[in-house]
Amino acid sequence: MAEVLGQRSAASERFVTFTFGTFHTVIFIVSAVLVLHLTDALVGLLTGLNTLTGLALFAALWATTTWSTGRAIRGVGGPILATRTPVGAVVTRAARSGGLNGVLFLAAAAVILAVSALLTGQGDSIGVFILGGLFVVLVGILAGVTIGAILGVVFAAIDLVHIWAVGRLVGTSTQPQA
Numbered sequence: 001m002a003e004v005l006g007q008r009s010a011a012s013e014r015f016v017t018f019t020f021g022t023f024h025t026v027i028f029i030v031s032a033v034l035v036l037h038l039t040d041a042l043v044g045l046l047t048g049l050n051t052l053t054g055l056a057l058f059a060a061l062w063a064t065t066t067w068s069t070g071r072a073i074r075g076v077g078g079p080i081l082a083t084r085t086p087v088g089a090v091v092t093r094a095a096r097s098g099g100l101n102g103v104l105f106l107a108a109a110a111v112i113l114a115v116s117a118l119l120t121g122q123g124d125s126i127g128v129f130i131l132g133g134l135f136v137v138l139v140g141i142l143a144g145v146t147i148g149a150i151l152g153v154v155f156a157a158i159d160l161v162h163i164w165a166v167g168r169l170v171g172t173s174t175q176p177q178a
Helices: 010-038 042-047 051-075 087-119 126-169
Strands: none
Touching (some): 010 051, 010 126, 051 087, 051 126, 087 126
């Protein structure tokens, strides 16, 4: 496939990273909103969230996801050559990058929500932030790493299917190694 697509440049690598990172972010958000809607939890969540905070949370998720996607791609030879990399290496790198993404987004979300609460006058007690911070540190990091790693592997599998499909469309063989 690399022969058909030609030499990759840094710009094409950034474009593919941007594309995969944006795809991962949007699919995650759409899935989360759908689950929250089906469980009737969406209304309660949205009533406590203003537009600016929601936009900041989305931007933080997009930024951390795109950055971690770039790390995963860079670590396994890039998305175009990823199917020539052993699948175990792809899964390992995706799990590590996904776990890091979970922790980074959790930290960013904690800061964004704390600043939002302070700016909107809802942060009356510093004790709430301290207890919340302890919860994030003790429980949140473990949850962020676990969920991020699982999602990283799931998205890596989806990406490999996309890469395989592109290879089939352009008429090249892109079979993953075992």
